[in-house]
Amino acid sequence: MxxxxxxxxxxxxxxxxxxxxxxxxxxxPQHPATHGVLRLVLDxxxxxxxxxxxxxxxxxxxxxxxxxNRNYMQIIPLTDRLDYIASMANNIGYCVAVEKLFGIKVPxxxxxxxxxxxEMARITNHLLWLATHALDIGAMTxxxxxxxxxxxxxxxxxxxxxxxxxVSYPRIGGLKNDVDxxxxxxxxxxxxxxxGRVEQYETLIDKNRIxxxxxxxxxxxxxxxxxxxxxxxxxxxxxxxxxxxxKISSYGVYDKVKWQVCIGKNGDIYDRYRVRMDEFRESNSIxxxxxxxxxxxxxxxxxxxxTLPAKDKVLSDMEHLIHHFVLITKGPQTAxxxxxxxxxxxxxxxxxFFFVSDGTGRPYRMRIRSPSxxxxxxxxxxxxGELVADVIANIGSIDIVLGECDR
Amino acid sequence: MPEWLWxxxxxxxxxxxxxxxxxxxxxxERKVIGHMQARLGPxxxxxxxxxxxxxxxxKLFFKEDIIPSNADKPIFYIAPIIGLLxxxxxxxxxxxxxxxxxxxxxxxxxxILALSSVGSYSVILAGWASNSKYSFLGxxxxxxxxxxxxxAMGLSLVGVMMMAGSANLxxxxxxxxxxxxxxxxxxxxxxxxMAALAETNRAPFDLPxxxxxxxxxxxxxxxxxRFGLFFMAEYAGMFVMSALAVICFLGGxxxxxxxxxxxxxxxxxxxxxxxxxxxxxxxxxxxLPRYRYDQLMGLGxxxxxPLALAxxxxxxxxxxx
Amino acid sequence: MTANEFIKKVFFxxxxxxxxxxxxxxFTPSVTRQYPTEKREPFPGSRGLHALVRDPETGREKCVGxxxxxxxxxxxxxxxxxxxxxxxxxxxxxxxxxxxRCVYCAFCVEACPYGAIVLTDHFEYSGYSRxxxxxxxxxxxxxxxxxxxxxxxxxxxxxxxRPKSEDFGVPAAGHHQAEGKKAT
Numbered sequence: 012m013x014x015x016x017x018x019x020x021x022x023x024x025x026x027x028x029x030x031x032x033x034x035x036x037x038x039x040p041q042h043p044a045t046h047g048v049l050r051l052v053l054d055x056x057x058x059x060x061x062x063x064x065x066x067x068x069x070x071x072x073x074x075x076x077x078x079x080n081r082n083y084m085q086i087i088p089l090t091d092r093l094d095y096i097a098s099m100a101n102n103i104g105y106c107v108a109v110e111k112l113f114g115i116k117v118p119x120x121x122x123x124x125x126x127x128x129x130e131m132a133r134i135t136n137h138l139l140w141l142a143t144h145a146l147d148i149g150a151m152t153x154x155x156x157x158x159x160x161x162x163x164x165x166x167x168x169x170x171x172x173x174x175x176x177x178v179s180y181p182r183i184g185g186l187k188n189d190v191d192x193x194x195x196x197x198x199x200x201x202x203x204x205x206x207g208r209v210e211q212y213e214t215l216i217d218k219n220r221i222x223x224x225x226x227x228x229x230x231x232x233x234x235x236x237x238x239x240x241x242x243x244x245x246x247x248x249x250x251x252x253x254x255x256x257x258k259i260s261s262y263g264v265y266d267k268v269k270w271q272v273c274i275g276k277n278g279d280i281y282d283r284y285r286v287r288m289d290e291f292r293e294s295n296s297i298x299x300x301x302x303x304x305x306x307x308x309x310x311x312x313x314x315x316x317x318t319l320p321a322k323d324k325v326l327s328d329m330e331h332l333i334h335h336f337v338l339i340t341k342g343p344q345t346a347x348x349x350x351x352x353x354x355x356x357x358x359x360x361x362x363x364f365f366f367v368s369d370g371t372g373r374p375y376r377m378r379i380r381s382p383s384x385x386x387x388x389x390x391x392x393x394x395x396g397e398l399v400a401d402v403i404a405n406i407g408s409i410d411i412v413l414g415e416c417d418r
Numbered sequence: 419m420p421e422w423l424w425x426x427x428x429x430x431x432x433x434x435x436x437x438x439x440x441x442x443x444x445x446x447e448r449k450v451i452g453h454m455q456a457r458l459g460p461x462x463x464x465x466x467x468x469x470x471x472x473x474x475x476x477k478l479f480f481k482e483d484i485i486p487s488n489a490d491k492p493i494f495y496i497a498p499i500i501g502l503l504x505x506x507x508x509x510x511x512x513x514x515x516x517x518x519x520x521x522x523x524x525x526x527x528x529x530i531l532a533l534s535s536v537g538s539y540s541v542i543l544a545g546w547a548s549n550s551k552y553s554f555l556g557x558x559x560x561x562x563x564x565x566x567x568x569x570a571m572g573l574s575l576v577g578v579m580m581m582a583g584s585a586n587l588x589x590x591x592x593x594x595x596x597x598x599x600x601x602x603x604x605x606x607x608x609x610x611x612m613a614a615l616a617e618t619n620r621a622p623f624d625l626p627x628x629x630x631x632x633x634x635x636x637x638x639x640x641x642x643x644r645f646g647l648f649f650m651a652e653y654a655g656m657f658v659m660s661a662l663a664v665i666c667f668l669g670g671x672x673x674x675x676x677x678x679x680x681x682x683x684x685x686x687x688x689x690x691x692x693x694x695x696x697x698x699x700x701x702x703x704x705x706l707p708r709y710r711y712d713q714l715m716g717l718g719x720x721x722x723x724p725l726a727l728a729x730x731x732x733x734x735x736x737x738x739x
Numbered sequence: 740m741t742a743n744e745f746i747k748k749v750f751f752x753x754x755x756x757x758x759x760x761x762x763x764x765x766f767t768p769s770v771t772r773q774y775p776t777e778k779r780e781p782f783p784g785s786r787g788l789h790a791l792v793r794d795p796e797t798g799r800e801k802c803v804g805x806x807x808x809x810x811x812x813x814x815x816x817x818x819x820x821x822x823x824x825x826x827x828x829x830x831x832x833x834x835x836x837x838x839x840r841c842v843y844c845a846f847c848v849e850a851c852p853y854g855a856i857v858l859t860d861h862f863e864y865s866g867y868s869r870x871x872x873x874x875x876x877x878x879x880x881x882x883x884x885x886x887x888x889x890x891x892x893x894x895x896x897x898x899x900x901r902p903k904s905e906d907f908g909v910p911a912a913g914h915h916q917a918e919g920k921k922a923t
Contacts, residue, residue: 036551043633058555058711085813088844118908149621149708152761155455159770166782173786173858173899179844187849188901214760218753221622221707309908321904325852332852339850340810399555400631400710454761457771705757 033061036399040069044147044403047413049387051402053394060402063394065387070417078377082342083109084183084319086377091177093362093381094415096139099132099168099178100357101415106181107262108353108364113317113346115184119264120308124190125181126263127198127301128171130294134205135164136358136410137287137294144284144407145216148225153215160208163201170194184318185311195302202299209291217288226281230393230405233278240389243382244360245286246409250278256356268300280408287410317343342372352380359383359410383416428520432509440653441471446693447700454704478649481642486549489639493547498640498647501540505654508533512661513588515671515684526587527575530662531568534617537655538564541619541636544648548639556635559625559711563616566718567623571613573726574606577733578666587662591670598669602736605729607667609722614659616718618652621703625711660695664688784899786843787862789836789874790882792855792892800880801855804831808847808856816840817847834876839869845899854896859886 039050048069054062074093078086090105091098103125110117117125138161145153165175171194172180172187180187216222232242237250247254255272257265273289275282311318319338320331337344348370354363360382367376386409393409394402445460445467452459460467485494511526513519523529538560545557579585581603582593593599600607616623625635632638637648664670668691671684709717747753772779781787792801804821820833845858859882866872874882883892 034551036555044631058559081813085811085846088813088842088846091842091844145707149624150706152451152455152704152764155457159456162770169785170782173782173784173845174843177842177844179846182902185902185906187845188899189906211760215705215757216707219707219757220748220753221709224713225707225710309906311902311906311908313908319849319902321902321907322852322854322900323904335852336807339807398710398712400708403631450765453769454765456764456767457769458773461773701758701761705761706754 031056038402040066044406046143046406046411049406049411049413049416051390051394051406053399053402055399058398058400060394060397060399063391063402065390067384067387067413068417070413072418074418075377075379078374080373082338082372083346083374084338084342086374087182088177088179091179092414093379093418094136094357094359094383094412095176096412097132097136097358098176099128099180100136100355101362102179102181103129103132103262104353104355104357104362105364106183107355108351108366109183110312111353112351112366112368113183113314113343115312115314115317117184117312118309119306120189121185121310121312122262122264123301123305124186124310126265126268127190127298127305128168128180129263130297130301131164131167131198133294133358134291135161137291138164140287140358140407140410141212141284144404144410145212147403147407148222150216150219150222153212156208156211156215160205167194167198167201170197182311182318184314189310195305199299199302202295202302205295206292209288213288223281225400225404226279226284226408228277228279229397229401230280230408231278232389232393236389236392237278240392241385242360242389242409243385244356244358244410245273245283245290246360246382246386246389248273249275249283249286249408251276251282256354256361260355262355264301264304265297267304268297270297270300280404283408316345338372344372346370346372354380357382359412359415360386362415379415379418381415381418383411383413384418386411387416425520428518429510432514432520433506436506436509436654436657437650439657440650441475443653443657443696444474444649445471446696447703450697450700451704454701475646478646479643483642483644484639486639488549490547490549493543494639495644497540497544497547498644498651499540500543501537501651502647502654504533504537504540505651505658508658509654509661511587512658513591513665513670514688517588518685519588522586522588524584524586527579527585527590527662527666530658531572531575534655534658535564535568537651540648540651544640545636548636550639552632552634552638553636556632556638559632560619560636562711563619563623563625563714563718566715567613567616567722570609570718570722570726571617573723573730574609574613575666576726577603577606577729580730580733580737587665587670591665591672594669595672598667600667603667603729603733605725605732607663609726609729610663610667612717612722614663615699615702616714618655618659618699620656620699622706622708623714624703624708625714656696656699657692660692660699661688663695664691781860781862783860784895785860785862786845786858787860788838788858788864788882788886789841789847789879790857790859790887790892791834791876791879792853792857792887792896793880793883800831800834800876801853802831802834802851803853803855804829804834805852807850807852811846811850812841813844813846814840814842831876834879836874836879838864838872838874848900851900854900857883857887857892857895857900859883861886 033054033056036053036055037050038053039045040048050066050069052064053060074089077089087102087105090101093101138157142154142157168178169175171190172178232250234250234252237247237252251274253272253274258272270293273286273293275286315334320334324331325335346368348368350367352363352365354361362382363380365378365380366374369375390405393405449459460470463469463473485491508530510520511523511529541560542557545553578590578599581599582590584590637645640648671688794801804819806819809817809819816837818835819831821829822832824830843858847856848858887895
C-alpha cells in the first residue's frame with residue numbers, strides 16, 4: 012500500500028507521513044506456509060500482529076451444490092476432495108451419515124475394516140500435519156521422515172482399492188471390495204515398526220529446546236474459548252476438553268477396542284502437537300486390535316434398495332437388473348424424507364453432513380460442517396499480539412486443509 | 419617477478435578456486451542433507467549429479483532478470499554485488515598455509531569482521547530496494563541479527579587475540595603450534611560457532627530468508643544471476659567463517675606431526691578442517707528447527723554476549739596470573 | 740531444576756541426540772526411488788487409464804451401449820453414441836472418454852452390468868493437446884490389448900468388478916422368497 016522505499020515522500024508533507032501506521036502484509040494465497048490457498052491479511056506493528064484477517068474461498072468448488080445434482084453414490088468421490096489428505100475418513104463419514112439416513116446397518120466385518128482404514132487415514136493425516144508443521148518451524152528433516160511412513164500407508168491404500176489419495180473406498184452400505192489376509196498381515200507388520208518411527212520424530216523435535224521455545228506458551232486457546240469457537244478434534248482436545256465423537260457415537264467398532272482420548276492441558280501449540288503424537292500411538296493400537304479381532308463375513312449390507320446388487324446376479328435376475336438400473340440412473344428411490352445431521356471424528360475434528368432429503372435419489376440439500384472452516388475462524392483471535400513466525404506455527408497447529416474449508 | 423604480478427596471480431587463483439568451491443559446496447550440501455533425510459539428493463546430471471552445480475549455474479545465468487517496477491533500481495542492482503565482494507574480499511587475509519595469504523596484514527580479524535558487516539549491507543539494501551514487504555522484513559531482521567551477533571562474534575575472538583597476542587591471522591595460527599585454542603577457549607569457540615551460524619544466515623538462525631515465514635526474505639524479488647550472486651555470497655561467507663574458526667581455534671594449517679602425516683601439505687589440513695566445519699553447518703541445518711526472531715535477539719544479547727565477556731575476563735585473569 | 744536437567748541443558752543432550760539420528764540416517768541407504776529409470780510395478784487394481792474390454796469371441800467391444808457408466812460418472816466424462824443396425828440391434832458407434840476430466844473413481848466399472856470397461860494400471864500418459872487425451876473407442880480397445888492382455892484383464896474383473904454375491908451375507912435371490920412376497 013505505501014511505498015516502503017519512501018520515494019514519493021516530499022519535504023512538504025514529510026512530517027505528516029512520519030505518523031505511525033501498521034504495515035499491511037498480505038500472506039497468501041501463494042505462500043509457502045499457508046497450507047494451500049489460505050490468505051491472511053496481517054496488520055503488523057514491527058513484527059507483532061495487530062490484526063489478522065483470514066480470507067477463504069480460493070479453493071471453492073461448490074461441492075455442496077454439486078451434491079444436489081448427484082445421486083447419493085456419486086457424491087462419494089466429491090467427499091474425497093474435501094480433506095484430500097485423509098479422504099478415507101471423509102468417505103466413511105459420508106457413508107455413515109447416508110446409512111443413518113437410509114436406516115442401513117452394515118455388517119460387522121465392514122465396521123472393522125472401516126475402523127482400520129479410518130485410523131490409517133488418521134495416521135496419514137497426522138503424518139502430513141507433523142511434516143508440514145515441523146517444516147514451517149524449520150525442522151525440515153522431519154518432513155521427509157514422515158513422508159517415508161506415509162508412503163507405506165498410501166501403498167497399502169493402493170493395494171486395497173487402487174487409489175492412493177482419492178480412495179473412494181467405502182460404499183453406502185458396505186465397501187468397494189473386501190480386504191485379503193495378506194493385506195492385513197502387511198498392515199500388522201507396519202504397525203509393529205510404526206511406534207519406533209514416531210520415536211524418531213520425537214527424537215528430533217519433542218524435547219528440542221528450539222522446538223519447545225517455539226511452541227510452548229504460544230497460540231494458547233483456553234478450554235472455554237475452544238468450546239465457544241466450536242473447535243473440535245485435536246485443536247479442542249489440546250485445550251484439555253475430552254471430546255471425541257468416536258467415544259460418544261456408535262459408528263465403527265470403537266466401543267469394542269481399548270483406547271483412550273488423548274488430551275492436552277495448556278491449549279498451546281505444544282499441547283496440540285502432543286495430542287496428535289499420542290493419537291499416532293492410539294490409532295496404531297486400535298488398528299492392531301481390530302486386525303486381531305476382525306471377523307469373517309459379508310461386507311455389504313442386506314439392503315437391496317440402496318446397495319448395488321451382486322454383479323453375477325444382475326444379468327440373470329430381473330429384480331436385480333431393475334435395482335441396478337434404477338440405483339445408477341436415478342439413485343435410491345425409497346430414501347426417507349426429512350432432515351438429518353450426522354457427525355464423525357475425522358483426523359482434523361468434527362466432520363458433519365447435514366442432509367435435507369425429499370425422498371428422491373439425490374439430496375435436496377447437503378451441507379458439510381467442516382472442521383477446517385471453523386478452525387480458521389479462530390485464527391485471528393489466536394494470532395493477534397503474537398509474531399509473524401507464530402502465525403505460521405499457529406496455522407500448522409490447528410491443522411487446516413483448504414479443500415475442506417472452502418468446499 | 420614484480421610484487422604486484424605475484425599478488426595478482428594469487429588473487430586470480432584464490433577467487434577462481436573459491437567460485438568452484440561455492441558451486442560444489444552447494445552440491446555437497448544437497449547431497450549431505452539428502453542422505454540425512456533418507457533420500458539421494460541430485461542424481462541426474464552427470465555421475466551422481468556431479469555436474470548439477472554447473473547446470474544450475476548455467477540456468478541461473480540465462481534466466482530472465484526480473485526487476486520489480488517500483489524497485490529502487492541502482493540499489494537493487496548493487497546490493498548482491500556488495501554481498502559477493504564483501505565475502506570474497508575477506509579471503510584476502512586468510513592464510514591457507516604457512517606464508518600464503520594475499521595480504522598479510524596485522525589487523526586480519528578486524529578486517530574480516532568489518533567486511534562481514536559490509537556484507538550485511540547487501541542484505542539490508544536488497545530488502546529495502548526490492549520494495550516488497552517480505553524483502554523488507556527480511557532486511558530488517560537481518561540488520562538486527564547482524565548487529566547483535568557481530569558483537570558476540572567480535573568479543574569471542576578477543577579471547578583468541580589475547581592468547582595469541584596478535585590480530586594477524588598467521589600469527590594466531592603460529593601461536594597454536596603447541597596447543598590449539600579450542601580447549602582453553604572452549605566458551606569462546608561455542609559463542610563463535612553460534613555467531614557464525616547467525617552471521618551467515620544459516621539454520622537455526624536463518625531468519626532473514628526464513629522460507630516458511632518470509633517466502634525468501636530479502637531475496638524474494640531477485641531472480642536469475644542476481645539471485646545467484648546472493649547465493650554465492652552466502653556460501654563464500656560460510657567458507658570465510660569456517661576458515662576463521664579453523665584459524666582461530668583449530669590451529670589453521672597445522673596437522674599431526676608424525677609418520678606420513680607430517681609430509682601432508684598444510685593446505686590439505688586446512689581444507690579438511692574447513693570442510694568438516696561446513697559439514698557441521700549442513701548437519702545442523704538438517705536437524706534443528708528455526709528460532710523465532712525475538713528469541714534469537716534474546717539469545718544473542720542475554721546469553722552469547724555475557725558469555726563472551728565472561729570469557730574475556732577469565733582469559734585476562736589467567737594471563738595476569 | 741535438578742542437576743540432571745541442568746547437565747542436559749548445558750551439554751545440549753537432546754540436540755546431540757537429534758544430530759546422532761540424522762548422522763545415522765546419513766549412513767543408511769535412502770528410501771527413495773530414481774523414478775523414471777527405476778519404476779515400481781503398480782499394484783493390481785490400481786486405477787489408471789481406461790480400457791474397453793474386447794470380447795474374445797467376437798473380437799469386438801463387449802460394451803452394448805446401455806449408458807450406465809455415462810450416467811454414473813460423477814464427472815460426466817463418458818460419451819456414448821449408439822445407433823440401430825439392419826437387424827434392429829443396438830451398435831455402439833462411438834464410445835469416448837475425456838480422460839482429462841476423469842477423477843478415477845472407477846464407478847464406471849461398478850456401474851457396468853457386463854464388465855465391459857476397466858481401469859488399467861497404466862498411469863504414465865501425457866499429451867500436448869486435449870485431443871491426445873480424448874480416448875475414442877478404438878484407442879480404448881487398444882488399451883485393453885496393450886495393458887490388460889492375457890489373463891490380467893480377467894483377473895481384474897474377477898477381483899475388482901464388485902460387489903459380488905459373496906460380498907452379501909444372505910443370498911439376495913432367496914431374500915424375496917423368504918418374505919413370501921405375493922405377486923400382484
